Amino acid sequence: MPVQVDVGELVDRAREGQPRAIARLISLVEDAHPQLREVAEALTPHTGNAQVIGLTGPPGVGKSTSTSMLLSALREEGKRIGVLAIDPSSPFTGGALLGDRIRMSEHATDTGVFIRSMATRGHLGGLAWATPQAVRVLDAAGFDVVLVETVGVGQSEVDVVRLADTTVVLLAPGMGDGIQAAKAGVLEIADVFVVNKADRDGAETTVRELKQMISFGRKEIRGPSWRQPIVRTVAAANEGVGDVVRALREHREWLDARGELARRRIARASSEVEAIAVARLRAELVDLRGGDRLPELARRVVDRELDPYAAAETLIADLRG
């Protein structure tokens, strides 16, 4: 039985910047708490102010160090920052990101920084459902920047990053066929490329390949043109962070000037509303006839009496009926 929560008080405390209240609100989202509807209603008037930055890249690229470097630079500008670290939660990789969190502990005592890992465990699409709502919590809590970091494996993580106002894709030299494998997907999601470990052999090759990809991809991509910058960094030595911050600012200005920011935020809210509606409908389908209807139809599919489409149609008819 979930505990009854005083939502109004919790939101007030989150807006005062109390980390425990913020953490509690995100937990309510992750756990799909029954009072979630009430939480969303209380948060909504306070949303819309945060700049949402997505940060992704393959494992080993120095993502944690880069995030930490970017956090420090944005803190120096006086900004309050919320970080959502999306954990792909494979049973195999679950531990790695926890390590990242620990490495970021230099920010642990800074009340202007809030760091939270989110797992993708649970039903399919759970992350698509919970992430925008967690962003909403941090936005309402008054953070100037919300950084959504993902390890960049799996389509769902990529989709989540696409919810950002600005998406940074991190790459590094010497990652084997990383760039070749990157294909069009990266071009679609990246607003800013960062080549980290730029002091290493092969950095210029990586930059050159990236430039070729960008100029090739340009012909394919419709819509208002933004020239994706390629920034070189050595995050471990804090080099190049100024260029990253500048690229982020320029992209934000471009978004504003083109009306693109509004378009992206409507797209983000569309995904969020769609995910909530689909989750609700899915729950109703599964619960039909006290949960007996779906397995009953599935049994008829296994027995070859029905094909799965006919079974799905029957299920939908029952939902409507």
Added chain:
Amino acid sequence: MPVQVDVGELVDRAREGQPRAIARLISLVEDAHPQLREVAEALTPHTGNAQVIGLTGPPGVGKSTSTSMLLSALREEGKRIGVLAIDPSSPFTGGALLGDRIRMSEHATDTGVFIRSMATRGHLGGLAWATPQAVRVLDAAGFDVVLVETVGVGQSEVDVVRLADTTVVLLAPGMGDGIQAAKAGVLEIADVFVVNKADRDGAETTVRELKQMISFGRKEIRGPSWRQPIVRTVAAANEGVGDVVRALREHREWLDARGELARRRIARASSEVEAIAVARLRAELVDLRGGDRLPELARRVVDRELDPYAAAETLIADLRG
């Protein structure tokens, strides 16, 4: 405009074992072809005979070599085998599995083996939707064994593997904190553990840790008890494959004896029917009022007139209305 397909003829040719017809049917599934319903109807009478084996493990564990070894052993028993290689399709990792496919080319000229990569690109949950239907294609085409291989990153891939009759989890020594990080997720999905590269240092440590995990996890897991075996292999030297085949056979016998096979297949069909129904409802939600309704509600969420739950409720009411 999709090409009109003679479904009856295509299914006939697939059942004769023609690889091009089988490949075409799987493409129809991946592309959500308008005649998919017709395809499913034509396949259904021929399904239910294949043994579905899931194979997963972290990158670097020797998955491709192990799959290849297992293929050869099952072929020697005269079995026809269909392989679905689930590609997590990160923009970063897209290339790696392609390499795996090429390495498996020793089976390319064997008509008793059909290998197909499937990507997770596209809408969220696309893999959950397409994979069971692709398994259905291979099952109807008369393969004795359908091997579903995934790289094991991301919850959706894990969920897909759980659709198998028997799931093999591959591990290897010297993978850093692989086992420690593996946590409960692996215990839930594994029916058979394979420790590959068993000739390397640390193999016995890996086996011992696994045994501890299993005995610890046993207390947690409900349901009929199956003692998950741990098989040691050196896939590159073709060592231990007989033990893997034996473990698979024993698990299959256990499934049959306990009525567990039927239960797993009903669970698989439930996921499939649910995924088809949810995809249909999602499409209807997105298409409401010629596609204008969702962005209109999303705009009101961005403008703070509505919270996302209220918007989702309005959307569902429209769907029903």
